[in-house]
Amino acid sequence: MKKTHCSGQTLIALALALALVVFPFIVSSPVTRNLMILIFLYAGLAQAWNIVGGFAGQVSLGNAIFFAVGGYTSTLLLQHAALSPWVGAIAGAMLAMILALVVGWPVFRLGGHYFAIATIAIGEIALALMANWEAVGGARGLTIPFVRDSSGRPADTWVWFQFNQNKLPYYFIALALMFTLAGLTAWLDRNKPGFYFRAIKNDQDAARSLGVNVLRYKLLAFVLSAAFTALLGTLYAQYLLFIDPESTLALRLSVLIALVAILGGVGTVWGPILGSFVLIPLGELSRAHLGGSGRAVDLIIYGALIVLISVFQPAGLMGLGRRLRGK
Amino acid sequence: MALLEIRGLTKTFGGLTAIDDVSFRVEEAEIVGLIGPNGAGKTTVFNCVSGFYEPTRGRLHFAGHEITGWAPHRVCRLDMARTFQIVRTFSDLSVLENVMVGAFLRTGNRAQAERAARHVLELMGLAAKAEMRGGSLTIAEKKRLEMARALATKPRLLMLDEVMAGLNPAERQAAVELVRQVRAEGITILMVEHVMEVIMPISDRIVVLNYGRKIAEGRPETIARDDQVIAAYLGEKYRGRH
Numbered sequence: 373m374k375k376t377h378c379s380g381q382t383l384i385a386l387a388l389a390l391a392l393v394v395f396p397f398i399v400s401s402p403v404t405r406n407l408m409i410l411i412f413l414y415a416g417l418a419q420a421w422n423i424v425g426g427f428a429g430q431v432s433l434g435n436a437i438f439f440a441v442g443g444y445t446s447t448l449l450l451q452h453a454a455l456s457p458w459v460g461a462i463a464g465a466m467l468a469m470i471l472a473l474v475v476g477w478p479v480f481r482l483g484g485h486y487f488a489i490a491t492i493a494i495g496e497i498a499l500a501l502m503a504n505w506e507a508v509g510g511a512r513g514l515t516i517p518f519v520r521d522s523s524g525r526p527a528d529t530w531v532w533f534q535f536n537q538n539k540l541p542y543y544f545i546a547l548a549l550m551f552t553l554a555g556l557t558a559w560l561d562r563n564k565p566g567f568y569f570r571a572i573k574n575d576q577d578a579a580r581s582l583g584v585n586v587l588r589y590k591l592l593a594f595v596l597s598a599a600f601t602a603l604l605g606t607l608y609a610q611y612l613l614f615i616d617p618e619s620t621l622a623l624r625l626s627v628l629i630a631l632v633a634i635l636g637g638v639g640t641v642w643g644p645i646l647g648s649f650v651l652i653p654l655g656e657l658s659r660a661h662l663g664g665s666g667r668a669v670d671l672i673i674y675g676a677l678i679v680l681i682s683v684f685q686p687a688g689l690m691g692l693g694r695r696l697r698g699k
Numbered sequence: 700m701a702l703l704e705i706r707g708l709t710k711t712f713g714g715l716t717a718i719d720d721v722s723f724r725v726e727e728a729e730i731v732g733l734i735g736p737n738g739a740g741k742t743t744v745f746n747c748v749s750g751f752y753e754p755t756r757g758r759l760h761f762a763g764h765e766i767t768g769w770a771p772h773r774v775c776r777l778d779m780a781r782t783f784q785i786v787r788t789f790s791d792l793s794v795l796e797n798v799m800v801g802a803f804l805r806t807g808n809r810a811q812a813e814r815a816a817r818h819v820l821e822l823m824g825l826a827a828k829a830e831m832r833g834g835s836l837t838i839a840e841k842k843r844l845e846m847a848r849a850l851a852t853k854p855r856l857l858m859l860d861e862v863m864a865g866l867n868p869a870e871r872q873a874a875v876e877l878v879r880q881v882r883a884e885g886i887t888i889l890m891v892e893h894v895m896e897v898i899m900p901i902s903d904r905i906v907v908l909n910y911g912r913k914i915a916e917g918r919p920e921t922i923a924r925d926d927q928v929i930a931a932y933l934g935e936k937y938r939g940r941h
Contacts, residue, residue: 564803564812571789571800578787581749582852583775583804639791 381558381641389551396543405543409611411652412546413604418632418644419553420600425630426638427557427566428593429573431484433626434491437498438468438598440620442605444502447514447615450532457533461606468602472594480590492623499621513616516609533610542611549607550645553600557641569593570639601629624671628655631674634681637690646689651677700763702727702887703748703779703856708757710743717743718911720757725856730878730888732902732919734895736932739908741891742784745858749781750774762855775804780854784861784891786841790834794825797833797844801851816851823847823877839870843877850881857881859890863897871897895937899923907932 396405417439425431445467446460455463479490503511518526519534526536535541560566568589571579576586609615619625628651636647655670685692701724708721718740725731733741746752748759750771759767766774780801789797798816806812820826823843828836836844842862849857859878863871875897882888892898898905899919907915907922909931915922922928929935 563809564807567792567796567800567803567812570792570796574789574791575787577751577771578783578789579800580751580771581775581781581783582801582848583772584800585772 385551385554389547392547393544396540402539405539407653407656409539409543409546410656411648412543412550413608414629414632414652415645415648416546416549416553416604417601417629418636418648419550419557420597420604421629422557422633422638422640422644423560423569424590424593424597426633426640426643427560427573428569428590429484430480430590430593431488431630432491432594432597433488433623433630434493434495434498435597435601435629436621436623436625437495438471438601439605439608439625440498440502440615440617441468441471441598442602443609443615443620444508444514444605445602446606447516447609448508450516451514456531457606457610458531461603464606465599465602468598469595472598473591476591476594477587480587480594491626495621495623495626499617499623502617502621509616511617513614513619516613516615518613533606534613542607545607549600549604554641554645556596556600561641565589565592573639624674628674631678635677635688637688640688640690643688643690650689701725701760702762703889704758704760705744705748706758706760708744708747708759709755710740710747710752711755716911718747718908721908721911721913722757723906723913723916725887725889727855727887728882728885729903730882730890730901732898732905733889733891733908734893734898734905734932735908735914738910740911741908742860743911744908745781745860745891748774749779749858775852775854778853778855779858780849780852780856781858782842782845782849782860782862784864786838786845788833788836788841788844790832792833793829794831794833794836794844795820795829798847798851801848804852819847819851822850822880824873838865839867839874842866842874846877846881850886854886856887856889859888859892861891861893863892863894875901895933 395408417435421432421435442461442464445464446457449455449460449463450457475494479487482490502508508514518536519529519532521527528535528537560569568579568584571584572586572589580586605620632647632651633644635651636645637643654673658670658673681688687694703725705724706722709719710717721744733744735741743752747754750769750773753768758765761779762777764777766777789800795816798819799812802812802815805815817826817829820829823846825840825843825847828840833844846859846862862874866874871894878888878901890898902919904917905919905922906913907928914931915925915928923933923937929937
């Protein structure tokens, strides 16, 4: 039973991959392309969050901090050391992992709700810090200058991770990251770390009694989550060629990341991707059609969704699918 | 050398002394029963031995190591496993997955863990329910699942905390059979129990606690005749009945 379920999933994954690879050649509108990139980005962020929040059950409401670490690290290394953002991305991921260890070590000893509160606090502290630290751009943020070709036009360059004429590579990089995370999640789902994460989520003490080093596995989940979130931060910085505290550290970003995963279905492989495909277009649409006050309206929608999901369908859209199939 | 040695174990919570200077041993391949009234400190002893509580005083030795104050997961790695008085099933995981969590202690390989888990499920008579969600089992099945899960860690000592509670007579018989089978596999058992009809027949030795102190220790027949034990716990109707 499980075997056919697995190859069925793989088939769907391949079909989806194929469809998404072909998609930009069929629909070439820049607006749609941008939307898709955002969907992949948020799917990736949600999948990374899912490892620690969905599987291990440790609800982080501060994952944005790793997003910022990634984006800022690669940008600062680029500005001050002329380091390629690809290298900067790795550096950012490593820094994020260290930060996750430093934060997680004391904070994971606190029970579930306290961990969530601690992550909110750390996120807010980071926002205040970065907004007031002039050396890293303060509230104005950092701009990445165009790399120009011989005729002075903004160029497409893989070395410097900028694609100004043809933005397609951003699309494929984001897509690749999303599928890498899906693959990692699927692997975790089937193997020891994933089993241990889920055991911790269900009952920490029972897990301990079976030999699970709970602190170590919580840290592992957090570190994995942080690393991938940071990589996505670099992608974001290179895509917009701009980064500032408000867009990378605000609490609403951390909440949105969690919400995408929760809406889609925590602890599942496809949930975060599904959640992103539903929520991000919704957010963009409300922003576009409800004009200047769109910013607040999408927050209202997020809030309403959180309430609806918690009350009616905690398992998210994936759970709804299971219910409809009569499981 | 005894497999488990408890010496002068004392645990206080603020002003309350839960257990006071408790000492006994469990030899390899024995079944030792730990009995006593509610609040006597039986589960406290379990929690101290398995690392969930840090003893206030006293020493614990297991399989040649001193384990006083060790964390639960470390103790488990030394081949000691326990069940809980109130079942702690991993509700969202399937029956098979529950047991696999235990099996993963001994292997990092998923296929191996699955094989080992299925084997234990067979032994425990739960194979038919392998794909069912853990949270959806009956209480008796959950208790068996918890035992299966603990067994999957391949312990030398299995500590059972009131596995018989809440079971009907037929389920109890089945559970007693299981305990016998487990011992036949070479696993030592320390069990806390309230159901005398169950624990007296299968135990090699009984340890009796009352108000945190050990008041008697010996073979079941001896215990059943012990005045102190009868006064504290068994009642006159039970005298010598076993």
